[in-house]
Amino acid sequence: MAHTALICWTSLLTLLPAPALRAQAPVDTALARYIAGIKAIDSHAHPMLPIPAGAPPDTDYDALPLDGIPAFPLPYRLRPENPEWRAAQHALYGVRLTDTGAAYRDALRGAVRAVRQREGPRFPEWVLDQIGTEVMLANRITLGPGLAPPRFRWVAFVDALMFPLDTRAEAARTPDTRALYPKEAALLRRYVHELGLTTVPRTLDAYVRAVVTPTLERERRGGAVSVKFEAAYLRPLDFDDPDAAAAQRVYARYAAGGTPTHAEYKVLEDYLFRMIARGAGRLGMAVQIHTTEGFGGFYATHGSAPHLLEPAFDDPTLRGTTFIIIHGGWPLLGETQSLLSKPNVYTDISAMALFVEPTEVARVLRQWLGEWPEKVMFGTDAFDGGPEQGWAEAAWLGTTSARRALAIALTGMMRDGEIDRARAEQLARMVMRENAITAYHLERR
Numbered sequence: 001m002a003h004t005a006l007i008c009w010t011s012l013l014t015l016l017p018a019p020a021l022r023a024q025a026p027v028d029t030a031l032a033r034y035i036a037g038i039k040a041i042d043s044h045a046h047p048m049l050p051i052p053a054g055a056p057p058d059t060d061y062d063a064l065p066l067d068g069i070p071a072f073p074l075p076y077r078l079r080p081e082n083p084e085w086r087a088a089q090h091a092l093y094g095v096r097l098t099d100t101g102a103a104y105r106d107a108l109r110g111a112v113r114a115v116r117q118r119e120g121p122r123f124p125e126w127v128l129d130q131i132g133t134e135v136m137l138a139n140r141i142t143l144g145p146g147l148a149p150p151r152f153r154w155v156a157f158v159d160a161l162m163f164p165l166d167t168r169a170e171a172a173r174t175p176d177t178r179a180l181y182p183k184e185a186a187l188l189r190r191y192v193h194e195l196g197l198t199t200v201p202r203t204l205d206a207y208v209r210a211v212v213t214p215t216l217e218r219e220r221r222g223g224a225v226s227v228k229f230e231a232a233y234l235r236p237l238d239f240d241d242p243d244a245a246a247a248q249r250v251y252a253r254y255a256a257g258g259t260p261t262h263a264e265y266k267v268l269e270d271y272l273f274r275m276i277a278r279g280a281g282r283l284g285m286a287v288q289i290h291t292t293e294g295f296g297g298f299y300a301t302h303g304s305a306p307h308l309l310e311p312a313f314d315d316p317t318l319r320g321t322t323f324i325i326i327h328g329g330w331p332l333l334g335e336t337q338s339l340l341s342k343p344n345v346y347t348d349i350s351a352m353a354l355f356v357e358p359t360e361v362a363r364v365l366r367q368w369l370g371e372w373p374e375k376v377m378f379g380t381d382a383f384d385g386g387p388e389q390g391w392a393e394a395a396w397l398g399t400t401s402a403r404r405a406l407a408i409a410l411t412g413m414m415r416d417g418e419i420d421r422a423r424a425e426q427l428a429r430m431v432m433r434e435n436a437i438t439a440y441h442l443e444r445r
């Protein structure tokens with residue numbers, strides 16, 4: 001029987017035309033066209049400054065650039081051998097898919113240089129025009145020429161404000177944290193200097209008054225619509241609600257020198273996390289929090305589980321702050337979904353859209369949209385991955401993948417009679433742009 005079945009199957013395969021061999025998720029063509037036409041708002045990305053050749057490099061693209069940590073493996077879809085990167089280079093720069101080896105690399109370098117020269121400071125906006133994105137939220141230390149409103153909106157980093165004391169003992173935990181903590185220390189020094197101070201004050205209340213609050217206000221004045229915590233790269237997301245007096249004691253003891261114990265530092269960080277989140281909310285900024293499985297060879301996945309944030313989300317004094325579980329908490333999607341029941345908690349599919357196949361993202365979207373359709377946002381996490389995987393290619397891949405995932409999810413919901421076409425189009429607009437307008441208090445245009 002088995003033998004016969006095998007013969008039947010193989011002969012059937014040879015009879016099928018080649019394209020049919022690739023299983024395609026069913027997509028409603030008209031709906032896919034509708035989704036492709038929606039002007040998107042990308043909830044989370046890392047665009048680079050359009051620096052002219054020979055000028056100093058862009059160093060403000062991330063508070064925690066990962067090039068300083070030991071090499072670590074990437075999910076398949078992010079690796080250069082994934083042919084989808086070639087598709088991105090072809091779509092954006094017209095690089096031929098048939099070139100290989102040195103000819104391909106030369107063609108790519110030349111094509112990218114030509115477009116960058118032609119567009120000059122308009123290059124980042126040109127990228128958004130190619131992928132149908134109206135607004136990209138730029139997660140950077142600063143924006144700059146070429147990355148400006150209204151097409152780019154700022155998401156500023158705030159982790160550094162949680163670490164005003166000596167972090168050497170915290171940094172010692174892993175080879176990754178050894179490289180990352182000093183970056184936060186340097187960024188805090190920069191924040192302090194930008195306020196005209198030379199050092200942090202001696203008491204916690206004075207630190208909050210003279211450094212934390214003015215830094216958040218400076219970020220808001222600079223156009224920030226959200227702040228972002230990358231804390232999961234540094235410590236678990238279990239932010240408790242410590243007694244203010246305990247935090248004040250730790251601060252006062254070490255402000256002038258010395259290294260707090262891990263338990264002491266956690267009290268202070270937890271206190272400051274809530275102060276920062278509360279302050280951001282008061283100023284009308286959302287709070288993005290990195291939650292996913294990576295990156296880094298020593299990254300603590302259990303410490304980035306979305307459920308760890310529940311006590312902060314349930315803090316009544318933080319209900320005026322909108323939180324975004326960025327990267328969807330992948331792969332802990334159920335944890336993310338359960339937290340979307342909080343009135344001030346949203347999520348986005350940034351990063352997921354890049355390193356998870358669209359069919360899988362479609363399953364997630366369908367699961368979330370059935371329950372919390374007003375809480376789910378499109379995002380890419382487009383970042384610069386070197387000459388063959390620039391932020392533009394990542395934005396193209398993340399955006400086309402996300403639109404495809406959304407089309408698969410909504411087609412399935414229509415075919416199963418859960419929604420009609422009008423509702424499918426409405427859900428598509430909500431995910432691709434309208435939920436972000438609400439979450440980040442953007443102007444409606």
Ligand SMILES: [Zn+2]
Pocket residue numbers: 044045046139381
């Ligand atoms: Zn990111």
